[in-house]
Amino acid sequence: MTSILIRGAQRFGTESVDILVDDGVIAEVGVVTGTADRTIDAAGLVALPGLVDLHTHLREPGGEGAETILSGSRAAAAGGFTAVHAMANTSPVADTATVVERVFDRGIEAGFVEVRPIGAVTRNLDGEQLADIGAMAASRARVTVFSDDGKCIGDSLLMRRALEYVATFGGVIAQHAQDPRLTLGAQMNEGGVSAELGLGGWPRVAEDSIIARDVLLAESVGARLHVCHLSTAGAVDVVRWAKKRGIAVTAEVTPHHLLLTDESVRGYSPLFKVNPPLRTADDVEAVRAGVADGTIDIVATDHAPHSAATKDCTWSDAAFGMVGLESALSIVQATLVDTGHVTWQDVSRLLSVTPAAIGQVAGYNAPLTVGTPANITLVDPAHRGVWGTDRLAGGSRNTPFSGIELPGRVVSTIFRGTETVIDGVVVDEVRTS
Amino acid sequence: MKHLISTRDLTREQAISLLDTTADMLEVRGRDVKKLPTLRGKTVANVFFEDSTRTRLSFEAAALALSADVSTFTAAGSSVSKGESLKDTLQTLEAMGADFVVLRHAHSGVAETVANSGWIDAHVINAGDGTHEHPTQALLDTFTMRSRLRGADARGSGLDGIDVTIVGDILHSRVARSNVWLLNTLGARVTLVAPKTLIPADVSAWGVSTALTLDDALESNPDVVMTLRIQKERMTSGFFPSESEYSRFWGMTTQRLARLKDSTIVMHPGPMNRGLEIAGAVADSPQSTVTEQVANGVAARMAVLYTLTGAES
Amino acid sequence: MARIVLTKPDIDRALTRIGHEIVESQRGKTGLVFLGIPTRGVFLARRLAEIVESIQPQDIAVGTLDVTMYRDDIQQKSTRATAPTDIPAAGIDGTTVILVDDVLFSGRTVRAALDAITALGRPDTVRFAVLVDRGHRELPIRADFVGKNLPSSVDERVNVCLSEIDDTDEVSIA
Numbered sequence: 001m002t003s004i005l006i007r008g009a010q011r012f013g014t015e016s017v018d019i020l021v022d023d024g025v026i027a028e029v030g031v032v033t034g035t036a037d038r039t040i041d042a043a044g045l046v047a048l049p050g051l052v053d054l055h056t057h058l059r060e061p062g063g064e065g066a067e068t069i070l071s072g073s074r075a076a077a078a079g080g081f082t083a084v085h086a087m088a089n090t091s092p093v094a095d096t097a098t099v100v101e102r103v104f105d106r107g108i109e110a111g112f113v114e115v116r117p118i119g120a121v122t123r124n125l126d127g128e129q130l131a132d133i134g135a136m137a138a139s140r141a142r143v144t145v146f147s148d149d150g151k152c153i154g155d156s157l158l159m160r161r162a163l164e165y166v167a168t169f170g171g172v173i174a175q176h177a178q179d180p181r182l183t184l185g186a187q188m189n190e191g192g193v194s195a196e197l198g199l200g201g202w203p204r205v206a207e208d209s210i211i212a213r214d215v216l217l218a219e220s221v222g223a224r225l226h227v228c229h230l231s232t233a234g235a236v237d238v239v240r241w242a243k244k245r246g247i248a249v250t251a252e253v254t255p256h257h258l259l260l261t262d263e264s265v266r267g268y269s270p271l272f273k274v275n276p277p278l279r280t281a282d283d284v285e286a287v288r289a290g291v292a293d294g295t296i297d298i299v300a301t302d303h304a305p306h307s308a309a310t311k312d313c314t315w316s317d318a319a320f321g322m323v324g325l326e327s328a329l330s331i332v333q334a335t336l337v338d339t340g341h342v343t344w345q346d347v348s349r350l351l352s353v354t355p356a357a358i359g360q361v362a363g364y365n366a367p368l369t370v371g372t373p374a375n376i377t378l379v380d381p382a383h384r385g386v387w388g389t390d391r392l393a394g395g396s397r398n399t400p401f402s403g404i405e406l407p408g409r410v411v412s413t414i415f416r417g418t419e420t421v422i423d424g425v426v427v428d429e430v431r432t433s
Numbered sequence: 434m435k436h437l438i439s440t441r442d443l444t445r446e447q448a449i450s451l452l453d454t455t456a457d458m459l460e461v462r463g464r465d466v467k468k469l470p471t472l473r474g475k476t477v478a479n480v481f482f483e484d485s486t487r488t489r490l491s492f493e494a495a496a497l498a499l500s501a502d503v504s505t506f507t508a509a510g511s512s513v514s515k516g517e518s519l520k521d522t523l524q525t526l527e528a529m530g531a532d533f534v535v536l537r538h539a540h541s542g543v544a545e546t547v548a549n550s551g552w553i554d555a556h557v558i559n560a561g562d563g564t565h566e567h568p569t570q571a572l573l574d575t576f577t578m579r580s581r582l583r584g585a586d587a588r589g590s591g592l593d594g595i596d597v598t599i600v601g602d603i604l605h606s607r608v609a610r611s612n613v614w615l616l617n618t619l620g621a622r623v624t625l626v627a628p629k630t631l632i633p634a635d636v637s638a639w640g641v642s643t644a645l646t647l648d649d650a651l652e653s654n655p656d657v658v659m660t661l662r663i664q665k666e667r668m669t670s671g672f673f674p675s676e677s678e679y680s681r682f683w684g685m686t687t688q689r690l691a692r693l694k695d696s697t698i699v700m701h702p703g704p705m706n707r708g709l710e711i712a713g714a715v716a717d718s719p720q721s722t723v724t725e726q727v728a729n730g731v732a733a734r735m736a737v738l739y740t741l742t743g744a745e746s
Numbered sequence: 747m748a749r750i751v752l753t754k755p756d757i758d759r760a761l762t763r764i765g766h767e768i769v770e771s772q773r774g775k776t777g778l779v780f781l782g783i784p785t786r787g788v789f790l791a792r793r794l795a796e797i798v799e800s801i802q803p804q805d806i807a808v809g810t811l812d813v814t815m816y817r818d819d820i821q822q823k824s825t826r827a828t829a830p831t832d833i834p835a836a837g838i839d840g841t842t843v844i845l846v847d848d849v850l851f852s853g854r855t856v857r858a859a860l861d862a863i864t865a866l867g868r869p870d871t872v873r874f875a876v877l878v879d880r881g882h883r884e885l886p887i888r889a890d891f892v893g894k895n896l897p898s899s900v901d902e903r904v905n906v907c908l909s910e911i912d913d914t915d916e917v918s919i920a
Contacts, residue, residue: 187541195633198541198565198610203634267549268542312550314519316540316563434825450827457812457828466865469815499815588830739815743825 001417002037003027009042009378011368013344019047021374024417029370038419042378045411046344049352049367050082050375053325054145054174054252054359055228055300058084058115059395060106061099062091067305067395069103072325073112075303075394077420079325080377080410082113083361084303088120089150095120095131097139104141111430112420116359119143121162121173125151128158130165137169144360147174149228150275152210154180159214163223172250172358174226175214177235178276182206187316189262189277197265199315202277208234215242215249226358227251229302231276233286240295250358252300253287255324255331256400260284264400270311270318271400274304284335291350292341298355299336301328305396322400326392329379330406337381338407344381374417383409393426436548436557437737440568440615445591448575448618453588454736455576455729462498462732471739472501478531480523481560482508483539487703488560488570491727492535495734504531519543520552527553533738534558541565541607556741564605570702571611573733575619577722578657580729581698593620598650600626600683601661601710602672604633608702609661613639621657626650626683630672646682651692658693659700660685660710676709685711690718698722748905752894752917757877760893761790764875765797767891768844771873776804779838779869781811783847783859784829789910790877791846807834811845811866816858831862838867844891848906850876853887878917880904 006019011029018032028034058072067075069086076084086103088094094103100117107115119136123129125148136143146166153159153175166173183206188194190201211227215238218225227239230251239251256274261281264272272278290296304321311318324331332351336342342350348367352375356364363373385391387401413421418430434447443451461469477496481489489505496503506526523534533556536544541563548557561567579587582595597616603609603625616623623641625632632643644650651658663679673679680686685699690712699711699721707713716723752760772778778798782791788810795806812829820826845859856874863872875891880898898904898919905918 190634192635192638195635196610196638198563198607201634268546309518312520314538314540314546315542317519454828457815457830460831461815461865464865465867468865470861471815471820475821739820739828740825742820744822 005036005039006042009047011047013046026374045378048377051080051351052083052355053301054085054355055302056084057304058086066307069106070110071395073110074426075325077112077413078393078426082375082415085116085118087149088118093120097135100136100141117141118145121146121148144171149176152176152178160217164221167223172224172226174228176228177207177210179206188265189279193262204232211235211238215247219247224248229254231257233283236286236290250297252298253296254302255328258335268315273318275320299350306398311398330408333408376414378412380409380411438544438559439566440571440611452576455733458732458735470500472499475532476502476530477533478526479505479535481537491730494731531555535560537561566611567607568611570608571615573730577729591619595621596655597621597657598624598655599659602631603627604631606661624650663710687714690715748918748920750918754915757915764891769802777841779807779841780844781809787847789908809833813858813862816861838869841869842871843869845874848877850879853883853885856887
């Protein structure tokens with residue numbers, strides 16, 4: 001296996017170190033005197049552990065027109081990720097061991113990142129009957145995260161049972177918090193902008209009330225709960241309260257909810273149609289503060305590729321979702337690092353250590369230390385550039401950030417000792433020995 | 434002006450000019466020869482993805498009065514039901530030679546998307562998009578107000594100082610939205626009246642006052658009471674309990690009409706639910722402008738077609 | 747630099763002469779309708795009607811005729827504002843219509859006016875009076891009554907001011 005010497009990188013954005021990668025693990029950290037097969041001049045670059053996304057839609061099987069496990073893995077590598085969790089809302093739904101093993105195997109074949117399948121909580125995401133949770137947990141894919149994402153488990157009794165049953169196998173439920181009845185016909189955040197645009201409102205209380213119910217259910221049955229894509233100021237308060245009370249809850253926020261507001265919806269561009277919807281400036285401030293004070297544990301992309309046909313259309317006909325793997329780190333830098341909310345050390349926690357812990361992904365608990373698997377991301381924080389679809393590496397083009405000047409650029413991604421991104425470009429093929 | 438999508442896009446000067454042109458078009462409607470040669474050789478495509486016989490006929494009459502060729506496309510039984518996308522449908526119509534697309538759609542924002550998407554080059558006129566806007570309705574409504582309230586002095590004027598009360602399902606009403614923006618531009622004061630279930634969550638940026646019952650709003654003796662059509666299915670989805678209760682608190686009844694000054698006009702965009710949002714006797718009273726609104730609608734749409742015709746300056 | 751070509755006395759004299767020519771052309775026939783083309787043709791029509799009534803007392807109807815929507819350049823030029831049309835209550839059937847405008851140039855306005863008149867009724871005769879004829883016709887049209895023939899180059903501007911809206915009476919060229 002090719003050995004790689006990273007020269008002079010700022011580990012977690014602080015001290016400058018050399019990192020020697022050999023045989024897929026980090027062999028030396030500090031001042032490295034020897035040489036390697038490849039040397040990367042990392043002066044001015046920040047070294048982070050390989051990023052882990054807990055919320056990725058890879059669309060395969062069934063949605064290959066928008067993304068495949070291979071194309072989504074390439075998008076992930078471009079964004080500095082070395083592990084992603086593939087959401088269950090595929091076609092067929094990932095509700096059996098067969099489907100999750102297929103996804104798992106395809107991830108290994110692609111070879112760009114570790115693909116961890118998420119299993120559905122209910123069969124066919126219908127919210128009525130539990131999926132084969134135990135079989136998925138015991139499968140080759142070792143599923144630990146279960147989610148009906150895209151749909152909320154609205155039935156309180158079923159949610160209680162699901163929390164208990166998943167806990168039996170040591171997993172966690174990642175809930176898409178959206179009261180279905182309160183969001184009938186919802187198209188965007190309910191507020192001043194929806195009032196003007198005449199689009200159906202998605203009230204914040206529909207998110208907050210489900211999270212409030214779920215943390216209490218989790219507490220009552222002694223289970224873990226993960227809150228997907230938290231987007232409101234009220235939800236931050238609820239989670240903050242729950243944590244203070246000692247409830248085992250973790251929460252994620254997406255990059256787009258850290259940056260964009262419902263003002264973007266004026267003009268009806270389907271690129272800004274997402275679920276949960278873009279909220280208000282107050283909510284953006286609240287989720288940033290929630291990340292800063294630890295209420296929100298991780299940033300996850302909710303990378304949701306959609307083919308051109310489902311976005312080059314009217315707002316109402318368009319699908320919900322935006323791609324986010326490639327832009328995640330830039331958005332995090334712009335909204336959290338450059339604003340002083342968090343340090344690069346925190347970024348390492350928010351985008352690697354903690355999501356890996358929630359998803360029980362091995363090899364991420366002691367980042368950038370000797371002996372750990374060589375999952376490394378080098379980012380140039382001084383880079384400034386106008387975002388555009390030319391920065392995308394996946395199968396779809398639906399980024400909402402085009403035209404925005406964003407900081408930061410992933411220069412290099414190393415996955416288990418192999419370079420998947422070299423000089424900012426995703427390699428054609430991952431060659432492992 | 435290339436398209437008419439929203440009354441928000443109109444400056445005060447453009448709005449007044451459209452109202453003045455409407456007056457001139459109305460005069461033409463009274464001539465022996467009611468036709469103008471203005472749009473000779475042009476094709477107006479009425480593209481209605483949502484049924485609205487009144488609006489469609491009004492646009493057809495307007496286009497014909499300006500000597501345009503008219504082609505009408507309605508969604509029922511069309512290629513849309515065969516799964517063709519809106520983009521393909523519109524490009525097909527343009528390939529057949531449409532210079533104007535008059536677009537009606539059940540979803541908000543469709544007209545704006547079509548105008549800005551680059552799918553077609555034609556002028557786009559929003560003939561009602563979902564619960565967003567219905568700008569030609571607002572033009573005919575404000576024209577009706579101005580003619581009734583200002584009479585011979587109407588030309589060149591706005592609606593400065595006029596008090597307008599709009600009552601009904603504001604939440605779902607494109608007519609209300611287009612009227613609010615245009616009335617603001619023209620200097621009128623607007624009060625919206627509805628139960629809290631039928632007022633949007635946040636209207637703080639609308640520049641309007643709100644009232645909860647019609648009686649509260651009528652205290653201020655408005656110059657105009659605009660009633661909106663209420664969809665009866667709102668009753669079954671919990672917006673209000675019954676027809677009688679709606680009529681009791683928000684209906685324009687004869688008793689309420691009697692409390693208003695004689696010069697106050699009562700409007701309704703049609704089609705009316707007589708006895709629900711407006712009493713039959715009120716609709717037929719001299720203070721009602723219901724039929725006038727229909728006649729003014731053709732002239733207002735002629736004015737819009739004419740105004741959009743000129744080359745971009 | 748604008749050059750004044752007609753002063754107020756010049757305009758008054760020209761209109762008086764046109765008035766006499768109109769009376770002469772009437773040959774005793776009544777039923778004159780003066781239709782001014784907005785904007786300044788409207789004021790000229792009113793002035794001429796008064797002059798004609800003072801020369802030969804009679805009932806003259808005065809109205810305005812907006813020709814904007816009959817123009818042949820609507821789709822080429824940016825949109826012009828329309829103006830009101832005001833036809834005498836008795837209509838124009840069987841009358842002698844005197845169309846009045848301030849400047850005769852390409853002839854296209856008059857052509858549009860003739861179409862507009864056709865939509866309004868059927869006069870016995872239509873005549874055309876103009877304060878200034880500046881030449882450069884693009885259509886086979888000529889005026890019956892001309893205040894002043896004013897040779898000009900195509901790119902010059904002839905500017906008519908009338909006291910009713912411009913504070914002063916004068917015609918200038920620039």
